Amino acid sequence: MPPTDLDDDDPAVTDAPWLGSAETSEGTQELTARHATDERLLALERGAVLRLPEGAALDFGDMDVENPEDETMIINLGPQHPSTHGVLRVMLELKGETVLRTKPVIGYLHTGMEKTAEDLMYIQGGTNVTRMDYLSPFFNECAFSLAVEKLLEIEVPERAQWIRMLMMELNRMSSHILFLATNGLDMGATSMMIYGWRERELLLAFFERVTGLRMNHNYIRPGGVAADLPDGWRDDVLDILDVLPGRLDEYDTLFTNQTVWRQRSEGVGVISPEQPVALSLTGPSLRSTGVAYDVRAAFPYLRYDELEFDVITGTVGDVFDRYAVRFNEIRESMRLVRQILERMPKGDYRIQDSKITPPPRGRIDESMEALIHHFKLFTEGFTVPAGEVYVAVESPRGEVGCYLVSDGGSKPYRMHWRAPSFANLQALPVMMRGGFVADGIAIISSLDPVLGDVDR
Amino acid sequence: MTDVADEVEPAAEPERHAGALVTWSRGQEVLHPTRETYVETVRALRDDGFALCADVTSVDYLERPARDLPSGVAPERFEVVVNLVSFEPPRRIRVRVQVPESDPTVPTLWDLYPGVEFFEREVFDLMGIRFDGHPDLTRILMPEDWEGHPLRKDYPIGAVPVQFKAAPPTR
Numbered sequence: 001m002p003p004t005d006l007d008d009d010d011p012a013v014t015d016a017p018w019l020g021s022a023e024t025s026e027g028t029q030e031l032t033a034r035h036a037t038d039e040r041l042l043a044l045e046r047g048a049v050l051r052l053p054e055g056a057a058l059d060f061g062d063m064d065v066e067n068p069e070d071e072t073m074i075i076n077l078g079p080q081h082p083s084t085h086g087v088l089r090v091m092l093e094l095k096g097e098t099v100l101r102t103k104p105v106i107g108y109l110h111t112g113m114e115k116t117a118e119d120l121m122y123i124q125g126g127t128n129v130t131r132m133d134y135l136s137p138f139f140n141e142c143a144f145s146l147a148v149e150k151l152l153e154i155e156v157p158e159r160a161q162w163i164r165m166l167m168m169e170l171n172r173m174s175s176h177i178l179f180l181a182t183n184g185l186d187m188g189a190t191s192m193m194i195y196g197w198r199e200r201e202l203l204l205a206f207f208e209r210v211t212g213l214r215m216n217h218n219y220i221r222p223g224g225v226a227a228d229l230p231d232g233w234r235d236d237v238l239d240i241l242d243v244l245p246g247r248l249d250e251y252d253t254l255f256t257n258q259t260v261w262r263q264r265s266e267g268v269g270v271i272s273p274e275q276p277v278a279l280s281l282t283g284p285s286l287r288s289t290g291v292a293y294d295v296r297a298a299f300p301y302l303r304y305d306e307l308e309f310d311v312i313t314g315t316v317g318d319v320f321d322r323y324a325v326r327f328n329e330i331r332e333s334m335r336l337v338r339q340i341l342e343r344m345p346k347g348d349y350r351i352q353d354s355k356i357t358p359p360p361r362g363r364i365d366e367s368m369e370a371l372i373h374h375f376k377l378f379t380e381g382f383t384v385p386a387g388e389v390y391v392a393v394e395s396p397r398g399e400v401g402c403y404l405v406s407d408g409g410s411k412p413y414r415m416h417w418r419a420p421s422f423a424n425l426q427a428l429p430v431m432m433r434g435g436f437v438a439d440g441i442a443i444i445s446s447l448d449p450v451l452g453d454v455d456r
Numbered sequence: 457m458t459d460v461a462d463e464v465e466p467a468a469e470p471e472r473h474a475g476a477l478v479t480w481s482r483g484q485e486v487l488h489p490t491r492e493t494y495v496e497t498v499r500a501l502r503d504d505g506f507a508l509c510a511d512v513t514s515v516d517y518l519e520r521p522a523r524d525l526p527s528g529v530a531p532e533r534f535e536v537v538v539n540l541v542s543f544e545p546p547r548r549i550r551v552r553v554q555v556p557e558s559d560p561t562v563p564t565l566w567d568l569y570p571g572v573e574f575f576e577r578e579v580f581d582l583m584g585i586r587f588d589g590h591p592d593l594t595r596i597l598m599p600e601d602w603e604g605h606p607l608r609k610d611y612p613i614g615a616v617p618v619q620f621k622a623a624p625p626t627r
Contacts, residue, residue: 031473049573049592107597114582115606115613150482277507280571291543293508298546387524389482390539390550392510401511403537407520414607416513423511426574455597 042395044064049429050074050093050103072100079108083441086451091419097436100268102429106422109455117399117415121381122148125412126218129402132417133453134215136165137179138171141220144415147391147402148222151384152356153161157348160224161302166340167210167219168393169333170237173244174203175396176326176333179448180251183323186445192254199247206236214403223357224350237341248330265320269431269443272317279430280423282326283398285447289317292335295394307339319439322446326396357383381410390418397421397448421453470526474500476551477526487548488529494553495563498538502568506540506549509565513537514555514583518609525554533557534585538565555585564589582607604609 072095079089087108093101116153117128129144130137142164149156181196204214211217219226255261271281273289286293294311296304312328316320350357358377359370386408392401401418424447431443470602471478474497476489489497515535517523525531534555541548555562564587565572576587577596584605587593595602 107595107599110597112606137498153482184586278570280509280569280575282508282510293541293543298541298543299548388482388486388515388537390511390537390548393549399510401539403511403513405515414515416511416515416537418511418513422574422578423571426571 003175004066035386042384050091050101053446077437077440079105084444085182085449086454087355088425088444088449088451088454090440092437092440094431094437099435099437099440102432102440104425104428105287105450106425109451111456113456114415114417117412119411121410122222122384122412123377123381125415126221127216129417130216130218131452132419132456133395133397133400133421135450136171136395136397137215137217138167138220139400141218142168142302143391143393143400143402144404145220145222146393147404148384149388150389151387151404152222153385154223154351154353154356156224156351158303158345159347160349160351162340162344163225163229163349164220165302165304165307166237166344167207169336169340170203170240172333172396173330173337174200174207176330177203179326179396180255180323183445183448184255186377186441187261189261191252192251193338195247195251195254199244202240202243206233209233209236211275213439217309221350221357223353224348226350228349234341234344237337241337244334248327252327262320265323265442266318266441267316268435269320269446270316270318271427271431275430276317276427279427281398281427282423283394283396283420284312284329285322285427286324286398286436287312288314288321290315295392295399299392301391301393306343307336310334319442319446322448326448329396337350383408383410392418392452393444395420397450397453398424417456419449419453419456421449421451422456425449425454470528473549474504477529479524479526481524481550484548484550486552488526488552488554490529491553491555491562493538494551495565495568498511498540498551498565499568501540501549501551505542505544506547508541509538509569509575510541510548511537511539512565512572512579513539514579514585514607516583516607516609528531529554534560536562536579536585560584561586561588563587566590581605584608 072093074089074093077090077092078084079087084090089105089108091103091105092099112323113128113132117125120128125144126141129140132140177196177199180202181193184190184192184196190276207217208214210233211219211226271289273291276286276289277291282293290313292311292313297311308332309332312332314325354370354373358374363370384406386406388403388405390401390403392399398420399418400420402420403416404412405414407413427443428447432440475489475493476487476497479486479488487497501552514537516533517531517535518533521531523531532554534557536553537556538551539548540551553562562585566576566589573592574596576590577593579585580593581585581598582593582605594600598606
């Protein structure tokens with residue numbers, strides 16, 4: 001689909017392709033068509049992003065009543081709108097039904113979690129970061145824990161690493177399944193919403209058995225994980241792996257084979273490979289354009305270098321590709337989970353260093369040492385050598401990064417969160433440009449933003 | 457995870473990359489350009505294959521002036537930290553620039569990476585560092601009329617008046 005011309009109000013533009021000259025009342029227009037501009041230059045040209053104060057409203061004095069053809073209007077989508085996935089407000093500059101420029105307005109959910117982190121000990125930090133991207137809490141916890149462990153220069157036991165990978169891959173599945181659900185809802189496939197929540201419930205029930213909580217687990221902690229996997233966990237995971245493939249095939253039929261849905265998603269919100277890299281887009285949305293950047297493959301952490309998996313990429317970079325990449329990543333995660341089940345080693349689930357992880361509960365009644373360690377750990381926490389690190393993991397939404405500065409105390413001096421949803425929103429204006437408002441709903445949905453992650 | 461801290465070795469010639477002094481922090485490469493050479497260093501890195509600017513952030517070292525810097529780089533109160541990623545070969549690099557308190561301004565990277573727009577707005581909003589040449593340097597997370605920059609270490613916590621009051625009694 002050629003990009004629509006937006007700057008000339010020439011109706012012939014839709015007929016005349018984006019190359020060559022256009023016929024006007026004054027003869028052939030020799031000026032190179034707007035479409036001939038390189039897409040990267042267009043993105044650089046401040047074209048797509050609306051830069052207005054958040055409080056800007058339409059000034060009726062500015063309206064050219066005599067010539068309604070020139071009229072553009074600015075409308076708000078959100079912050080209270082069911083398809084914005086939270087309190088995302090999008091200012092749209094419209095010309096008729098066509099979106100010209102867009103400004104995402106965020107911050108409605110900002111609670112200063114980076115500042116809060118400076119007041120929490122490392123042992124408490126997980127409770128904070130797990131609430132940022134609440135649909136993929138394990139990734140947040142893992143990024144934080146890996147950063148702390150890198151500063152401490154410790155390596156957690158092998159079993160803890162495999163448990164972390166297991167939980168994260170299951171979490172990736174639950175997050176992508178929820179994406180299918182909300183994406184279906186936004187695009188009018190409401191039954192998919194019900195199915196998606198149902199499937200996600202399978203995974204959340206497993207998380208609850210392992211961690212005690214359905215969300216915000218604080219399960220992955222510096223030094224390992226909070227508790228060993230419960231009895232019968234292997235059967236639980238196998239049950240999920242038995243049920244899901246059949247259901248996924250059904251959804252494939254429901255979405256991929258459905259003409260209405262395909263027409264709604266194909267060629268909508270296209271973004272070329274150079275643009276998203278320049279716009280710091282990561283995750284499935286980046287891979288849908290054909291850029292095979294996956295932190296698991298590029299910078300393997302934990303034991304991902306020992307596992308076999310494919311980095312799923314798309315070709316076009318439209319709404320359909322972003323859906324298809326996520327859909328196939330669910331299957332890829334199931335492949336990973338199977339490998340993890342085979343290779344799950346025995347051993348400690350957390351590092352046996354009483355300076356970092358608490359002693360077993362039973363030891364506290366018997367051993368004075370254990371009691372002292374327990375007391376010190378939960379009142380003062382453990383200290384981390386001074387330094388600064390940046391650690392990234394691949395979450396369902398992209399690269400989650402934790403930049404951690406320690407001053408040698410028991411609390412982070414500074415913790416910065418590289419939130420993928422936050423960075424991904426920058427690509428929204430480029431994707432929205434030239435589309436319809438109704439396409440905008442599909443595009444927002446295809447980016448899969450989590451506003452808790454955007455605003456932190 | 458197997459990385460070993462590699463402190464700055466007393467070499468005869470200090471290590472340089474893209475015109476900036478290099479240190480290693482837990483096995484991660486860190487560049488220390490000055491404010492004047494900052495953009496040139498990042499431009500050289502981008503031309504060298506660092507296509508993705510993963511992150512721009514900042515640190516306020518008000519309470520802890522001492523930190524690992526190569527000799528020749530004077531510590532200042534603020535630091536702007538840029539994380540870059542190269543896809544082929546896979547490689548990460550970090551750029552740290554010292555920003556003085558008296559003039560908290562650095563040039564923008566927006567011309568090199570349009571994707572830093574949100575990151576730099578966030579740094580401006582929460583840390584109060586200005587980016588010269590940024591197309592839309594406004595608050596992004598805090599309300600537009602907010603005063604102060606909350607992530608600064610001297611920002612008074614708890615000094616914000618309570619915005620919500622109890623409902624007036626009906627009788």
